[in-house]
Amino acid sequence: MTTLQQVASRAGCSLATASRVLNGTGPVSDEMVRKVRRAAAEVGYRSTAGTSGSSRRRPVVGVLIPSITNPVFAASLNGIQNRMLIAGHGVLIAQSEYDPAREVDAVASLLNQQPTGLILTVCDAQNSKVLSADLPPWVLLGNPATPGAPAVICADNRQAGRDITEHLLACGHRRILFVSGYFKASDRARLRYDGYRDAMKAAHVAALEAVQIPFVDELETLDLSATLSHFAPSAIIASNDLLALCVIAAVRRHGLSVPDHISVAGFDGIAIGRLTEPVLTTVELPDATMGAAAASLLLDMAENGAMPRQLQVAHRLRRGGTVRDIT
Template identity: 45%
Template sequence: MARPVTIRTVATRAGCSIATVSRVMNGTGPTSAEVEARVRAAVSELAFRPSEIGRALKSLRTRTLGVVIPSLTNPVFASSVAGIEAQARARGHVLLVTATDYDPAREREVVETLIAQSVAGLVLTVADPDDNPTLDHLDAGGIPYVLVYNEPKRAARAAVTVDNEAAGATLTQALVALGHTRILFVAGRFATSDRSRLRHQGYRAAMQAAGLAPSPVLELDYLGDADAHRSALAGLLGAPGRPTALVCSNDLLALSITAAVRDMGLAVPGDVSIAGFDGISIGRLVSPALCTIDQPTRRMGERAVERLFDLMDGHGARAVEHLPFHLRPGGTIAVAPSPS
């Protein structure tokens, strides 16, 4: 049986992107005469029939929003998508949701796929909101989008987030106040998360303000299991002068690290205090409850959609909006243990 011809098939035959085929078919953006000719030749050769939705987009905006998140397994993103969906539904829109699996190289691919579906706008979380060819592409094409969780320093990029650096400092200050002086920052990969980098900057600032030397960061794959995390920590926690507290860049990493530390025969928080970041619900259910920074994740998603509609209507501000966060002490941090 012959395989169905899709817009991706046409793009491959024409030697261009899916987004370019979409622009040619829908008449929604400039392309060179040569590229347009290649696209139309491919359409003819393949007998490609554009969808009715695509043809309607010549004059109408679809009632679909594209959502790009790093992970479908991290509950912090599920919460924000719930907020995005609620606000979109209230405005008569539906979502197309996709994930990059924390791979920056996939961002362009998934965004082009959504553009090919003629989404009205996008809500995204990317690896790096400043040095990002995908966002440059959206800017150049005039495609409205709002970042969520990301905290760009670059002007004219709309985002809804918390002050990650300030929150990282708040966690560290809480541990310093309990007498900890050897505090290690355990991070998700910096290359895949600007949030992790900013939280680490907050940690460093708080340590330096307290007259303490920041430890070299330990970067881990947060999707790794407790065995992998235990192996990474073995040399650090088994040595004299080991850290007495760990600040983790997200809650899932903190929960896995907690299991790894206990498997090593250390008590949490008796021997090692552990703090996370995100405020996911499961952190309340473990014993002791996880110390974390609680972000208003659902509200962040709702607010991103509110701002996206402002942009689509031509009057939204392209700026970073910080929502409040708060420290949730939990039971995984305690007074620093006495030197042995």
């Protein structure tokens, strides 16, 4: 079993100093806190109950996500938790439910636990009140880089939107509709729509106005009857895979089939999309990898004093059976 003495030796400090850091029982410099926590993570030290029977406080990180019900964020959390487990950190989770007004209270609840740092997926990085607050080390996960966000792990959502639209255009579709949650609740969705408009403009095809609906309310009973009648699309792009699956169900309730009557595509590459019949056409994003990368970056910043940095991950078009070639 790893001992506290091994931690102290690796950190280059006294046993008493290592104990103060890991037990939170005395004044220690920020630099020494980083050294000791890093050493504890590297040697696999786990705090145990003290002689008095009280447990020592385990370091934690706070994670803000829009919703736990979306498999995308569940995959990111899995990557974060696996990385933090190795480092000896717990993970606290708060949800905004895609509501910018709830983000401030959600982050405040995380800060009450004195986390080592925060991993944040906000509704709109450019306008979020959370990111202007006095925060411990933090990493933005999934949102685009902004001037006030030096540490970011994200994908190029605008290019992803362009790629999936170009695929549909190449299959002969011209009446392509974009269905999304509210853009104010997701800057990722807005960027994907911007990419859709880029591709439509480049192809000299008129872009349709996006249909915006709530991300979390009654998606399983989504009614697109009026929308389908008004726009008469041959293809629909949904701003994420979960919504795409709901769109497919809505199309079928309308008496139409996918892809014979309407093609459907999404974003994210969630596992359930590969289990549907037909398999969902989508843009795959490495959500679990992004979560793990965000966790590693946060630990490097909080414990090693590393400089914040930005990483853009690659996406990939996955052709499935929900898009029909009509050329």
